[in-house]
Amino acid sequence: MSRYLNPYTDFGFKKLFGEEANKDLLIDFLNQLLPEHHQIAELDFRNSEQLPDIPLGRKAIFDIHCISTTGERFIVEMQKEKFRFFKERSVFYATFPIREQAKKGDWLFELEPMYLIAILDFVYDEAKEMRKFRRDVALRDQDGELFFDKLHFKFLQMPLFTKQEHELQTHFDKWLYFLKNLESFDHIPSILDEPVFQKAFYTAELANLSHEQYTAYEENLLDYLGVK
Numbered sequence: 176m177s178r179y180l181n182p183y184t185d186f187g188f189k190k191l192f193g194e195e196a197n198k199d200l201l202i203d204f205l206n207q208l209l210p211e212h213h214q215i216a217e218l219d220f221r222n223s224e225q226l227p228d229i230p231l232g233r234k235a236i237f238d239i240h241c242i243s244t245t246g247e248r249f250i251v252e253m254q255k256e257k258f259r260f261f262k263e264r265s266v267f268y269a270t271f272p273i274r275e276q277a278k279k280g281d282w283l284f285e286l287e288p289m290y291l292i293a294i295l296d297f298v299y300d301e302a303k304e305m306r307k308f309r310r311d312v313a314l315r316d317q318d319g320e321l322f323f324d325k326l327h328f329k330f331l332q333m334p335l336f337t338k339q340e341h342e343l344q345t346h347f348d349k350w351l352y353f354l355k356n357l358e359s360f361d362h363i364p365s366i367l368d369e370p371v372f373q374k375a376f377y378t379a380e381l382a383n384l385s386h387e388q389y390t391a392y393e394e395n396l397l398d399y400l401g402v403k
Contacts, residue, residue: 179379181358183296186388186395188255190378193220197378201239203371205251207347208292208329213249217242221272238272249288261299265291265328273326288325294354298332308335340366 180187192201202215209215221238239251250272254265269291276286300306312328315321336351343349343366353367353375363376377383384392 176381177358178361178381179357179376180381180384180392181396181399182354182379183255183294184392184395184399186392187379188294191375192253195220197374200371200375200378204350205239205241205292207345207350209251209290212243212245213241213247213288213290214244215241216244218251247288249290252289252291253294254291255294255296265293265330269326269328286325288327290327290329292329292331294331294333296333298334299330300332306332306335308332340364 180190182188182191191197192204198218202218206214218239218241221240239253241249241251243249252269252272254268269289273286273289298306300310308331310328310330310332312330313321314323314326331351333351333355336355338348338352340352343352349367349372353372357379360376363373367376381389381392
């Protein structure tokens with residue numbers, strides 16, 4: 176068994192990014208992906224899995240309601256699950272936090288910005304020559320002009336991130352290196368020996384889990400590996 180948990184499992188993903196105690200980790204990570212005008216100052220979780228009218232399970236998908244450093248409110252939805260018809264499901268899931276903004280009575284359809292961020296342990300780009308580690312998607316017209324600036328998709332195809340430790344240049348690079356290699360680490364690499372990653376490693380260390388948490392993680396890992 177590894178020293179650290181697998182961040183692609185439902186348990187690992189939520190342990191790192193879905194707990195109140197680790198909001199600072201999530202904010203630090205998301206602010207590497209979001210534009211300057213949507214840098215997060217505060218956030219609150221909304222458990223998307225509890226939405227009653229979704230017929231299909233939404234494992235490791237949750238909505239994060241954010242307030243930017245300028246006071247603007249916006250929504251981030253995070254997911255990591257591999258599905259058939261992945262693109263179609265991503266668009267479908269993105270509609271729920273949009274639809275929930277509707278208010279009874281006299282509502283003018285003023286929507287909060289919405290980002291869907293997917294951290295993927297698989298590659299959805301079929302043609303090799305078209306494959307990119309990161310894809311930022313927005314609604315544009317036939318001339319490439321941005322049509323709607325309040326709906327954005329950010330897909331991280333983690334198998335396509337190939338930087339080694341000596342190639343890491345940015346804080347975002349470090350986060351990606353951490354996530355991709357976490358399960359294989361047996362110590363904290365010197366390049367990640369800084370407070371935010373020290374906390375992330377501590378959170379991810381299996382020895383720090385309770386017996387019940389460890390049992391739940393083992394079962395979840397078997398599900399992830401397709402053993403069960």
